[in-house]
Amino acid sequence: MNCPFLKETRVRSCAAAPVRMQIRNGLETMGLEKCSTPEYCECKAYRERAGAGAAADGTSCPFLEERLVQFCSEAPVTKFIPYSEASLSRCGSGGFEYCSLYLNFAQPGLTRMHSGDERDPVVDGVRVPRRLYYTPNHMWLDVRENGACHVGIDGLLARALKSLSEITFATMKGVRRPSAALTLDGITWPITFPNPMLISGANLYLRRHPERLTDDPYGEGWLFEGWEAPSAKVREGLLSGEQAAAWMSQEVQRLNEFVHGCTARCDAALGPLMNDGGVAVADLAGQLQREELLRLLNEFFAPHAAWAHT
Ligand code: SF4
Ligand code: SF4
Structure with a gap:
């Protein structure tokens, strides 16, 4: 049985960035992010990783990663817990x-x-x-x-x-x-x-x-x-x-x-x-x-x- 305060959310990150960087959800609907649009090929990080001549061949960047995680909705600082670990913690x-x-x-x-x-x-x-x-x-x-x-x-x-x-x-x-x-x-x-x-x-x-x-x-x-x-x-x-x-x-x-x-x-x-x-x-x-x-x-x-x- 899970803690009632344990919630789940989608977390997206860029696998091309040298340091794992979280991409805030909702930016795509505000037109502030290119990762999940065909415009990703204009991204500097993408071009560096894929090569200068790389062309877009999909609707979202191949370096865009998405995973489902859990987190404590009552904690003062949000800390994400991968699904595989939640059942091993007291939260899950x-x-x-x-x-x-x-x-x-x-x-x-x-x-x-x-x-x-x-x-x-x-x-x-x-x-x-x-x-x-x-x-x-x-x-x-x-x-x-x-x-x-x-x-x-x-x-x-x-x-x-x-x-x-x-x-x-x-x-x-x-x-x-x-x-x-x-x-x-x-x-x-x-x-x-x-x-x-x-x-x-x-x-x-x-x-x-x-x-x-x-x-x-x-x-x-x-x-x-x-x-x-x-x-x-x-x-x-x-x-x-x-x-x-x-x-x-x-x-x-x-x-x-x-x-x-x-x-x-x-x-x-x-x-x-x-x-x-x-x-x-x-x-x-x-x-x-x-x-x-x-x-x-x-x-x-x-x-x-x-x-x-x-
Ligand atoms: S467009 Fe691709 S390479 Fe650029 S930040 Fe988004 S996921 Fe990373
Ligand atoms: S830390 Fe875990 S067990 Fe404690 S309130 Fe948050 S979700 Fe529940």
């Missing part, structure tokens, strides 16, 4: 849903943690998009029909880590398990997607704006993009659909029990960890003491985490 695949331009124009000002497909299950305020696959350490995978993949963290991890200060990407290219390190309150914690994929890039924008990871975990906060690798099963062992929603419900419950345990151990030193409804507060990590924070990360978000209660 489902990956457009992770493009900042698309998100800003299609859903201005919305935080997708709470918006999006209204049919998606929401568990205690945590959205569990149906189209995604989930890992036991609270990461998600979006894999499209053409094999395009995106990876990020889920809504529960995003809600717990609001005070994130830094993101470092450990893997950038190649068939690898996508890995990054999150820094919060002086602790740097590794997050690793359990299956290998062909990584083509990381969301480097998050280095300057780490808050985007937790504000919009299913949209602009994506971490890695790439492709399903032929040698690896990127979806292996992951949960989706109703199964994922049921697991998330158990995880929310498990998190609430963890928080009750923290409160019982050291309530004098902690701020409020539960909302009035008994649900763990946003930025739980920012409220915990160092030891409890490490326990939280280890029990819920460790790279080696296994499925709990499924």
